[in-house]
Amino acid sequence: MSGRFQAAGRVAIVGFAQSDIRRHVDTPLGGLAVETARRAIADAGLRVDQIDGFVGATLFPTAGAHRVEDGVSIVSPNWLAQRLGVEPAFAAGFDGIGQLTGSVVLAVNAVASGAVDYVLLHRALHNPAGAYHANPMREAGGPQQWTAPQGFFGPLAMIALPYNEYLQRYGARRESMASVVVEARKNGARIPWSFWHERPLTADEYLAAPTLFDPVCRFDCDIPVDGVAVFLLTSAERARDLPHHPVYVAGYASGAPTRRRLPLHWPLDDIAEGGAGLARRLWEHAGIGPRDVDLPQVYDGFSPFVWLWLEALGFCGPGEAPGFIEDGGIDSDRPGALAVLSGGGALGNGRMHGVPQMLECYLQLACRAGERQRSSASIAVACHSSPHYGGAIVYSAAPL
Amino acid sequence: MTNRPVPIPDEQSAPFWTAAAEHVLTAARCVRCAAYSMPPDVVCPHCGSTDPQFAFTPLSGRGTVRSWTVVRQSFLPGFDDDLPFVLVDVELVEQQELRVIGRLLDGVDAPLRLGDQVTVGFEDLAPGLAVPAFALSR
Numbered sequence: 033m034s035g036r037f038q039a040a041g042r043v044a045i046v047g048f049a050q051s052d053i054r055r056h057v058d059t060p061l062g063g064l065a066v067e068t069a070r071r072a073i074a075d076a077g078l079r080v081d082q083i084d085g086f087v088g089a090t091l092f093p094t095a096g097a098h099r100v101e102d103g104v105s106i107v108s109p110n111w112l113a114q115r116l117g118v119e120p121a122f123a124a125g126f127d128g129i130g131q132l133t134g135s136v137v138l139a140v141n142a143v144a145s146g147a148v149d150y151v152l153l154h155r156a157l158h159n160p161a162g163a164y165h166a167n168p169m170r171e172a173g174g175p176q177q178w179t180a181p182q183g184f185f186g187p188l189a190m191i192a193l194p195y196n197e198y199l200q201r202y203g204a205r206r207e208s209m210a211s212v213v214v215e216a217r218k219n220g221a222r223i224p225w226s227f228w229h230e231r232p233l234t235a236d237e238y239l240a241a242p243t244l245f246d247p248v249c250r251f252d253c254d255i256p257v258d259g260v261a262v263f264l265l266t267s268a269e270r271a272r273d274l275p276h277h278p279v280y281v282a283g284y285a286s287g288a289p290t291r292r293r294l295p296l297h298w299p300l301d302d303i304a305e306g307g308a309g310l311a312r313r314l315w316e317h318a319g320i321g322p323r324d325v326d327l328p329q330v331y332d333g334f335s336p337f338v339w340l341w342l343e344a345l346g347f348c349g350p351g352e353a354p355g356f357i358e359d360g361g362i363d364s365d366r367p368g369a370l371a372v373l374s375g376g377g378a379l380g381n382g383r384m385h386g387v388p389q390m391l392e393c394y395l396q397l398a399c400r401a402g403e404r405q406r407s408s409a410s411i412a413v414a415c416h417s418s419p420h421y422g423g424a425i426v427y428s429a430a431p432l
Numbered sequence: 433m434t435n436r437p438v439p440i441p442d443e444q445s446a447p448f449w450t451a452a453a454e455h456v457l458t459a460a461r462c463v464r465c466a467a468y469s470m471p472p473d474v475v476c477p478h479c480g481s482t483d484p485q486f487a488f489t490p491l492s493g494r495g496t497v498r499s500w501t502v503v504r505q506s507f508l509p510g511f512d513d514d515l516p517f518v519l520v521d522v523e524l525v526e527q528q529e530l531r532v533i534g535r536l537l538d539g540v541d542a543p544l545r546l547g548d549q550v551t552v553g554f555e556d557l558a559p560g561l562a563v564p565a566f567a568l569s570r
Contacts, residue, residue: 095507165507173440178471180437181563184519184533185508192501193521193533200499200546246502292477294470294533299498299521 037283037317039144041431044271044278045394046264047076053227053259053382056159062103065156065260066115072262077275078150083264085148086113086123087138088155089131093385094256095165095186107156107260122148130286131155132386133416133423139265140281151265155387159256175295187334188253190296192245195336197300199247202351206247210235211357212338213251216373219364220380220388222404227257227382252335257382261391268431279397282411282432283318285310286423298418306420307344314345318426320411322346325426327396327412328370329389332377337418338362342372344419374406386416390425397429434557435510444472447488452562457493457552459530460486468527493552494569495522498531502540516540520566522550535565542568 049072051057051064073080086109092100102111109123122142126134132155139151165186172180179185198204217233220226233251241249271278289306293299315321322328322345330341339353347370348356356362364371375392378384393412395401410429416422426432441449444460451458460472465479469486476484499521506515518536523529536542537553549569554562 163507166509167507168509169437170435170510171440172437173442175471176437177439177441177445179533180508181439181557182519182534182565183436183503183506183508183511183514183517185506188507189501189503189519193499193519196501197499197521197546242504243502244505246504248501290477291529292469292471292473293531297521297531297533299531 035316036319039140040282040318041280041428042268043140043143043265044268044280045398046266046271046274046276046278047078048072048261048263048391048394049075050225050387050391051260052225053257053384055227055255055257057258060104061156061158061258061260062107062111062115064258065107065112065154068260069112069116069152069154069262072264073152076264078264080116080118083116083118083150083152084121085139085142085151086110086120087126087135087142087151087153088112089126089135091131092158093187093383094160096160096163096167097169098160105158105160107154109154112152112154128286130386130417130422132390133284133414133425134286136281136390136425137284137286137423140284143265143267149266149270152262153265154260154262155385156260157257157384159258164256178294179296184294184296187296188245188248190298191334191336192248194298194300194303196247198336198339201300204351204354207239208354208358209252209335210238212332212335213238213379215362215364216332216377216379218380219374220376223376223381226376226380227255228376228380248334254333254378254383257384259382259384261384261387263390263394276400277398277429279394280428280431282320282426282428283314284423284425285314285317287418287420289420298420303340303418303420304344304350307340310419310424311345314424314426319432320426325411325413326409327374327393327406328372329375329377329392329412329414330372331386331389331415331417331422332373332379333383333385333417335379338372340419341415345413371406374404386414389414389416393427397427436557437508437510438557438561439563444486451488451490452554452564453560455554455562457491457564458488459491459524459526461489463487468530470530470532491524491526495524495550495566497521497544497546497548497550498523499546500536500544518542518544520550522566532564537565537567
């Protein structure tokens, strides 16, 4: 199966809730998830007993040895349904990479097929006490025996290798990344629920931070947080009777690299080639091209992903993203710019794993962005994870 | 005794670690198509065989630097005494895109460029345990 998505425009987001994003909340994560889910259901003009589908992803993205416990450090769709007192017709978790876009695909397919009427999609992220990624392991078996004894371990090493490969290949400089991070923090500072609300970052502050895994410094990484976001999706027909302007799903694509690598080894060419394949499938699925997109929201859990997504989606040629950005190409305050971090992204909100991108697409297309409302957006794209492993969803204000 | 994580060889990987202890770098080679794979897998990524009978075959140990990073804060506390250190992403000469990652033993001040030639070296961590690493070729 390839080509245009047969269910384009038939499923819509109809409501949401986003918790405050904090370093540590006082209540267990599950309590915050239930509270946020109830707010989202009310926001969509629905009752709890109408929700018959639950989807989400539970990945706890730490390399550390933290305990995984449902309702405490993760929240699964089944856990949430049970605590809300619902017996859903369909509850499913997405276990691939690109957890949020993958969850949207599950939700859209469940509604489009007629399997369920109303789907609650959630993502709950936890910041455990202690160091997030540190791992006292003394033995490495299975896939990790090929990397951990050699000192290659954790997501910062993962992104540092393709990032440096990019700098070396294109003669780019890490100083260029300041304009990416400053842009994310500028936009995040304007968002009330963001961890970084009213706390922008200057280029000097960025450049003064020491590197941890050259060329990566701490400001290139999103900060671990506690936070929950919930979205409600239903059919375009049912959406007409609900209070908010529906935002339609026009198409989607996921990365699917076939080349096998060592754990966490993401060479630059794998990312670029995988990203090109994802973009080709995405535009075919949605029946549009990059020039039709008013508001792409690229993933930025690590800052180099901003360059890599801009190039994968065809907004910049290979090696051109740093110059494009330094020339104001993504400045959300500049008319005509491609405001790919207008929602603050992960760098400007906290480690919400694709939520800020999806939420900004929804808020802008539903005309619910308040003071941040942009006038012209009618087609938006939300990305998550790396272009070669993650996913992207095309949203539209009217069915495409 | 090292505080670094030590490999736990399994039935498939045991020959790799036995050879490494003798300072010989090997890679898994499919008995059907003779292509190398690192790491080995259930299915040969080159010919698709589900019975690749991977044999760890000695390599020249020579390769090319495709990228690197300087690690200044390891998430593995066992490496704290080694900080800072360089990790190199190496494409081995035996096969296109046969890539492995290891420490560069020349230290953080050694000038590096993409395409630099390296040769395997080994870090002896304990009796019978050596981990592959790399050094710049002179």
